[in-house]
Amino acid sequence: MTPGKLVERLLHLIPVLAGVSVIVFLMMTLTPGDPVEIMIGDQNITEEGEAALRRDLGLDKPVFQRFFIFVGNALQGDFGLSFFHRRPVIDVIAERLPATIELSLVALIIALATAIPLGVLAAIRKNSIFDKLATVGSLLGVSLPGFWFGILLLMLFSVHLHLLPVSGRVGFESEVEPITHMLLLDSLLRGRFDAFLDALSHIILPAVTLGLPMTAILMRVTRTSMLEVMRQDYITFAEAKGLNRNRILFRHALKNALIPTVSVAAIETGSLLGGNMIVETVFGWPGLGRLVVESIFLRNYPLVQAAVLFYAVTYVLLNFLADILYTVLNPRVEL
Numbered sequence: 001m002t003p004g005k006l007v008e009r010l011l012h013l014i015p016v017l018a019g020v021s022v023i024v025f026l027m028m029t030l031t032p033g034d035p036v037e038i039m040i041g042d043q044n045i046t047e048e049g050e051a052a053l054r055r056d057l058g059l060d061k062p063v064f065q066r067f068f069i070f071v072g073n074a075l076q077g078d079f080g081l082s083f084f085h086r087r088p089v090i091d092v093i094a095e096r097l098p099a100t101i102e103l104s105l106v107a108l109i110i111a112l113a114t115a116i117p118l119g120v121l122a123a124i125r126k127n128s129i130f131d132k133l134a135t136v137g138s139l140l141g142v143s144l145p146g147f148w149f150g151i152l153l154l155m156l157f158s159v160h161l162h163l164l165p166v167s168g169r170v171g172f173e174s175e176v177e178p179i180t181h182m183l184l185l186d187s188l189l190r191g192r193f194d195a196f197l198d199a200l201s202h203i204i205l206p207a208v209t210l211g212l213p214m215t216a217i218l219m220r221v222t223r224t225s226m227l228e229v230m231r232q233d234y235i236t237f238a239e240a241k242g243l244n245r246n247r248i249l250f251r252h253a254l255k256n257a258l259i260p261t262v263s264v265a266a267i268e269t270g271s272l273l274g275g276n277m278i279v280e281t282v283f284g285w286p287g288l289g290r291l292v293v294e295s296i297f298l299r300n301y302p303l304v305q306a307a308v309l310f311y312a313v314t315y316v317l318l319n320f321l322a323d324i325l326y327t328v329l330n331p332r333v334e335l
Contacts, residue, residue, distance in 0.1 A: 098181035100287035107211035119222025141216025167284030266322035270315035
């Protein structure tokens with residue numbers, strides 16, 4: 001991809017982000033519920049006090065004026081103060097973001113480590129019992145709601161078998177001094193193997209729940225791509241030459257079959273951010289997704305707007321990187 005094409009594709013992202021900003025702002029503004037009334041609750045407060053609070057939060061201005069103030073400040077990196085934390089929104093998000101990134105990365109690793117081998121085996125054993133079971137399993141993986149599957153895992157492994165924790169990131173006795181704020185990495189950097197095992201036991205269930213739909217999609221993509229590659233002339237020629245079966249499969253076929261899989265994986269990684277809202281809520285995971293859900297109920301406009309804008313930026317950038325990656329893996333394709 002030439003530098004001109006690169007700049008052109010980046011410029012296409014601007015209207016997308018602008019549209020997301022408008023939609024999120026309007027949806028939050030038009031949603032029933034007043035953050036001032038939620039904050040006051042049952043407290044006895046005068047009309048003057050309520051008006052002062054509304055003025056302090058900037059809710060006394062017209063909707064269109066609040067929107068342009070939000071956009072203008074956002075372009076300068078200022079997303080305002082969280083209504084309920086009374087701190088800069090960017091600081092609140094930064095505190096929760098490492099937990100979400102860690103969960104998403106573990107879910108991605110689980111998805112790739114299971115989907116690719118299963119997809120390859122299903123293609124090699126086409127129409128076998130294993131292939132049919134893999135097909136049914138992939139359909140279930142896409143169809144099962146995350147909140148329902150997560151609750152089932154909790155009931156089985158936490159409530160009945162008592163093998164894994166119910167919620168949280170780590171036990172109090174295993175807390176480590178943060179370096180990257182990702183507990184699995186920090187525990188290894190600090191030499192705390194006990195804390196690593198504790199953090200791993202906490203992240204397994206939410207990561208499996210989050211990674212299940214991605215596993216199902218990538219497995220089907222890998223299987224389909226592998227079957228298509230196996231029908232190519234160069235594979236037939238390699239078999240006619242008498243090359244080793246494993247060499248044909250893993251050195252020639254799999255290398256080309258993974259091109260669509262890698263591209264889809266890059267796109268699906270962005271969907272992990274959206275899916276983690278439900279998963280983090282079910283498992284009590286203290287990440288950004290759970291914070292957004294709580295903020296929606298509290299009508300914490302600045303935080304929800306900033307978080308959704310962050311999700312949108314991440315998603316479009318991952319799609320952009322997937323396009324670039326596809327051209328690198330397959331130079332015949334031009335964007």
